Amino acid sequence: MSSWSSPYSSRTSRSGGLRTPERLPNYSSPSPFLQKSTSRRRNTVVKDAFTTFTGAFTKCFTPTSEPKTFKDLGDSDEFKAISDGSSRGGNMAGRRPSRRSFQTTGSNEQIMCTVEPGSVKFSLNEILKATKNFSSSLKIGQGGFGTVYKGQLTDGTFVAIKRAKKIIYDRQLGAEFENEVKTLSQIEHHNLVKCFGFLKHEDERIIVVEYVSNGNLREHLDCMHMEILSLASRLEIAIDVAHAITYLHTYTDHPIIHRDIKSSNILLTEKLRAKVADFGFARLAPDRNSSATHVSTQVKGTAGYLDPEYLMTYQLTDKSDVYSFGVLLVELMTGRRPIEAKKRKEERITAKWAMKKFMDGEALEVMDPNLEKNDANNFAMGKIFELALRCLGNNRRTRPNMQRCVEALWNLRKDYKEISSSIPQIREDEDDYNNNNNNKDYKA
Known part of the structure; x- marks a missing residue:
């Protein structure tokens, strides 16, 4: 089943062909x-x-058969210390500190992450405005767990807004949501989709990421x-x-x-x-x-x-x-x-x-x-x-x-x-050779 968090992986095929397989459940010469x-x-x-x-x-x-060391996702924190009998090293010397920050306004109200200090902090009203109340005309992707909308922030920035389906929000989806948020908070690279923020408000689970057109x-x-x-x-x-x-x-x-x-x-x-x-x-x-x-x-x-x-x-x-x-x-x-x-x-x-x-x-x-x-x-x-x-x-x-x-x-x-x-040079040389021969034939 395709994860809700895939931004554009479930666009409707114009050709009506097969889709990419869905996720599994829970030299000098040639x-x-x-x-x-x-x-x-x-x-x-x-x-x-x-x-x-x-x-x-x-x-x-x-x-x-399921190994004895198997741990269910619901019983483990994907981002806790590795539980394979070894301890995590605590030496962080020489590593680039994360530039992103988290801000919390309540356990069940709104939780925001920002790319850098001074970035936009989203509220539910801002999300609704950016997506025109989740208008179907702005839907750009549909997955097993939710829908992706194209949105525009008040400063004109286009973003992809990924909204989980409320009716199936459960323990597994919650773990995936937390995984993505925590991962996005740690990374910053031009070949990775950028996170602008996320919203966790009552039964809403939304991530706002860079829109790639x-x-x-x-x-x-x-x-x-x-x-x-x-x-x-x-x-x-x-x-x-x-x-x-x-x-x-x-x-x-x-x-x-x-x-x-x-x-x-x-x-x-x-x-x-x-x-x-x-x-x-x-x-x-x-x-x-x-x-x-x-x-x-x-x-x-x-x-x-x-x-x-x-x-x-x-x-x-x-x-x-x-x-x-x-x-x-x-x-x-x-x-x-x-x-x-x-x-x-x-x-x-x-x-x-x-x-x-x-x-x-x-x-x-x-x-x-x-x-x-x-x-x-x-x-x-x-x-x-x-x-x-x-x-x-x-x-x-x-x-x-x-x-x-x-x-x-x-x-x-x-x-x-x-x-x-x-390759082009070889072709040009051949063309020049052919043209010269043709000219000689013409003069003769």
């Missing part, structure tokens, strides 16, 4: 990557990685905005998302695991810069100074993006976000959703199908048909698939951390630009 390698050693290494990767899917959909990544991959995302744009989006996740894992006061990285949670600006949204399932990772390796918690996320190791063991780590990022990379290159129920059996799990094609030297067959096949694009897709294969490892210890993913994508961007810049 040839080495796109053709069969003659190197036995390389094949052995990659095949071993692929064997590990494919084993994940069988386990991913196998029912498991150009829809989400899934809509763009479906060409709902009447434009095709170029491979260069997709690469930049991947880098933006990698930056955002790296920030959450590494540069916040306490490491944060997003737990729901997916294309419908990636919002795009008019300039196609990506912003990661929806922190309803976010969870604090073990403290950096702690010896803990994971957090034992209930499985949450979206089918198709879920880390199979987390699904099997209930052990959540930052590598679970890395796995989801690997699925997202495949989605960017193929244009397909992670689960395509109407495809042939061997193609229904997109990542498994695409990685097998990649291993067989047939990666070009799975490239999004909207993308042009040229040397630069072919090279980039091969490199991205190579990174995706590592991210999709069945064992979390074999997956790279997000900082490594950023570095790999940076290097790819540099190589991609160099190859791309040479």
